[in-house]
Amino acid sequence: MRPRSSRDIRRENRFDLLRRVYSAERAVTRQWLAAETGLSPATVATLTTELLALGVLVEVGREDSGGGRPRARLAVNGDHGVLVGVDVAETYVRADLFDLALRGLDSGHREIGPEDHQPDVVARHVVDLVRGIFDRGRLTRDRLLGIGVSLPGQRHTDSGVSLFPAATGAYEDGDPEGRFRGLLADAFGSEPFLENPLKASTVAELWFGGGRAAHDLAVVTLGTGVGVGIAVDQRLYRGATDAAGEWGHTLLVPGGRTCRCGRTGCVEAYVGAPGIVATLRERDPRDPLLHADESATVDALASAAGRDDPRALAVLDEVGATLGVALANLVNVLNPDTVVLGSWVATRLGRWLLPAARDGAATHALPRNLAAVDWRLSGVEGHAVSLGVAALALEGLVAGGPSAAPRRDPVPTTAHRER
Template identity: 50%
Template sequence: MANRSAQDIRRLNRFEVLRRFHASSGPRTRQDLASETALSFATVSNLTSELIGEGVLVEAGHAQSGGGRPRALLTLNAERGTLIGVDVGETSVRTELFDLALGKMAVDERPVTPEDVTPDQIADLIEAGAGAVLAAAESPRSRVLGAGISLPGLVERERGVSTYSPYWAWRDVPMRDRLAERLELPVHLDNPLKASALAEMWFGAGRDVDNLVVVMLRSGVGAGLALDGTLYRGATNSAGEWGHSCLVFEGRRCRCGNLGCVEAYVGTAGIAETLRALAPDDPLLAQADGAAASLLTGLAARAAESDPIALAVIRRTAAYLGAALGNLVNLLNPETLVLGDQVAAHLGERLLAETRAALAGHTLAQPLRAVTLRLSSLPHDAVSRGAAALAFEGFLNDREVFGPVSRTRGVKARAEGRG
């Protein structure tokens, strides 16, 4: 806080106000916003006036009043423009078009084949997806305020560089410049850990807590972190690579090259390996290569019928996950810990219950009592939606009237003094 200028604090407070519109349904009065953000009414009035001036907010009638001056209702101006959010995964590129209220307008999904993973080939898929969603929504490119792109692995956000991708062995690829030239749009890069955490902060489990961990369980594994109400990036934007912390000394080989990583046990390939260890001839193993969703769907269906092998795989996966999550809970002391993405979506409540039981054996009593473990309530497009939110932030940051800002969520009453 000591290093933030008065203007930085003002911009952070602006994001806190905007987040309230995305986190709840219906228009808000300035009094509502002051109560919900713990900012003063004067601060909220100044911030909303700026946002109205930029066309981000509009008046939407008046609240009912028992007397006195009517209170104006404010809402997001969905017609102000559109946003593109892209989730680049190991097996597909999902592109979505949103209005400014982050209502979905169109979606496009294209497969990624192992033979077509050069930076230019991935850029081709992103470019094609952007064109497809604009055409489907009959929305002109001139209305797009920005494109948020989530790339797997480590991303240097300020330079717009994919510094390392474990899927495709990319190193120091200047993807922002490549995509900005192709799309002819402002492009904002980050990785799925940050995008998924941002989506939970704006729309999901992070709306009412300041200390949040969002665990992504797909082919890759990691954790998005929000600490003291702010998206935590670390010194080089690589915070959250929990999937590559050591769970088993000299354990399974991870695709990062190290041994015993969390990802090697609770990612989709790790779950397949657990099944292979328990039942080497199980027919689901034929679906494990390149079809993780089929493997997970099969395990879930068999577990629902009390199949002992499927139940054993889920139980062992939860045991690994509980031990790994214990480290996060002891280290970060979060209020809420969310299990999200492909593995959590398919294995659901059964995985959650088993993980909760396992977690108790690896966590100190006080942080365990403080944390709520839950499944993500967001749809499976959380990463692309979070990427669109990154683009929305980028739009505001790039505006001359708003100027640059480096954090995501607002600073509450303790920091508003100069707002």
């Protein structure tokens, strides 16, 4: 981990305290926060004063202290404004609207294809979806406190992240001029916070899922692509170039299947959705569970496995065992106390993949490392990526980073908010 300045430590303490308020799901006192975080009462008092001034927290009454002055009770100020989280994937764009308590209010979804994989086209889809949500809710743009957008690919510190690198077989920056960020800033009047889905999902788990009690966390995303989000001591690990987590493109089978990245034998080529379809096809090219669309094939596998279909169960056992080998390497290297399987493939097939993967990992992981692991399927409610990137936008608001303040006048809308 990089050396931390006093400013970094202060920011992390503020986020830690804020996450505790969110996870408590009830009003809390400063004394409770001091006990939960281990911070001094003076530090907690300073941080809560800052969050009250920002409008993120609000006092909601007092409680008896058992002697002395009554203690103020603090809660998230959900009505203070709204946040938007957007998940841009290779086949869809999804936008979710949240109140400041990160409760989902509305969402929009749009399918996209390879012809849409350009920064200006993707930006137009995002703007259209968000405007539609605001119009339905009769919200004005001044209610928007922050917008976070997850884009596939590696994060570029200055301009955001690459667009669709796996689909193109390249890892160069897809948007080096930052056109995507600029277009959204023009549309919404504030800089968006950009991240990739690995890290966004990890933040969602830290705030609302299996990572809340974890110290060292690995969030394995199983979808069309595969990767891992890492948190060390409850802090998101980014790596030297913000590119940590490309576990899906580590070598699993020398000389094996060709991966979408152009290399062979990658983890993703065996446990991502295309890899699962390939395993099914290798067993029987005419299997009726096979469909032209990989999502439909995964759904068919889940449905058949739910009926105890031996063909489907055999495929999932094979994929799960392979996943277990890859996870054993992860456990040996990272030594996490919690491993969470998430994303859409894990949602549909995780009940079969996780036990098989756990058994496979037990054969290959070092016993001491393995014994420390709490294995979980994601318990985050709603769409983890958009929730996580909205939480990052909230962190940006609190820290004074992107999304913290309007950059220029927002595009006007005819919508209004009734009070």
